Amino acid sequence: MTQKTILNDTHRALGAKMVDFGGWDMPIHYGSQIDEHHQVRRDAGMFDVSHMTVVDLNGARVREFLRHLVANSVDKLQKSGKALYTAMLNPQGGVIDDLIIYFMDESWFRLVVNAATRDKDLAWISAQAKAFEVIVSERPEFGMVAVQGPNARAKVIGLLREEDQAPVSKLVRFSARAAKTVDGVEVFVARTGYTGEDGFEVIVPEAQTVAFWNALLAAGVKPAGLGARDTLRLEAGMNLYGQDMDDTVSPFEAALAWTVVLDDGRDFIGRSALEAQQAAGSARQMIGLVMDDKGVLRHGQKVLTAYGEGEILSGTFSPSIGKAIAFARVPAGDIPLGAAGNVRVDIRGKEIPVRVVKFPFVRDNAIQPGI
């Protein structure tokens, strides 16, 4: 059964080409994926992300529960509205999902998890929550719109009632607050995103989501589809769950070590497996690649390195750079950056040389040094 967001008819009316994405009927583009990509990098674009799952956690012991549930430390969250990106691990240290946690108050944290992993996430979180007497509530009554690009914040702020404009414009990156629109609609505005540009992700009551979208459209924000979202996030060096990591991959093997906090005495799920992996050394690593030759790097292509074979995880043509870029998972080993890494990709039987680079590839509409 294909699910539809509240914006489904709106997308169709805008001429979107629709595709199945994890069981959801979503727009891949509204004409040109590349134009939409540039629109976000240079001005402002918006994405329907209503398929993502909002989960509220309530209870006196909710912080204690999250210390146990996720690999990053929720003790970084001390101010209401502050957000944290983290992986949720299984006991083997594999990634069940990546998610954002918002700190609302000491008895209420909000999670936003991936659409494709909704069922297993809810089952896992609910099972773990019992011991902490935390109530897990999915919030399907919300829509969500990601407004991204250098002019995105101003466009959203322009739709808010006057007294909320200043506080929302003062939100620092990775924080959120409640606000009301000029029409009195209660929204939750987070300065987060999945594009490498500044912007907001806005949670809106489902019944008002179409009107909110249309108000942004009237303000000059162009719709962008999942196609552009994918090229933008890969340029920004952000992982896609299911493609760049899954239950069998640890955060260390998915370039997510920065999200793991091995703080004293915190017994989070997967910790002992991660510590064992750290002591022994991970078997695999995730690297960034740029191909100077013509062609496109794609998921599943074979990657050849001095330490053995690996494969392309996310790969695409980068509209900002004009070349193919990719993440690859390859055997562990010290691979020099650039062409010196002597890494090659098998494309239809030909070995094409690629450069090993640090990522992000593109951030705030600038190609990063060394790319």
Place this chain on the structure above:
Amino acid sequence: MSEIPGDLKFLKSHEWVRAEDNGKATIGISDHAQGLLGDLVYVELPNVGDQIQAGNACAVVESVKAASDVYAPVSGKVVEVNTALADKPETINEDAYGDGWLFVIELDDADQLGELLAPDDYAELLDSDEH
């Protein structure tokens, strides 16, 4: 969707061929195919002089989204390739039946053209695919 020119013949897999005078034929992909692929970013063409066989993969078109083989609608020797596509593959998106042509062959057997779909049959095929 643009009109399908009447002088083209098609394969079910969305390649078109236009018979030129002097025993040559121009080959490309249909407007419907470019629409399915989305923004094209790379085209791998055969070399001039290559002998291609009807039904075999002879070129690759890649969009941001996917790579797709192009099958030869007819057999023959490649005599010209559209080198302009190397820098402007999006030409195929803009003009699939015109400037977005892929290559020209010298036909081995002009009778092979008769085995291909006429424009109306191809349009009908697209219609039935959509239902």
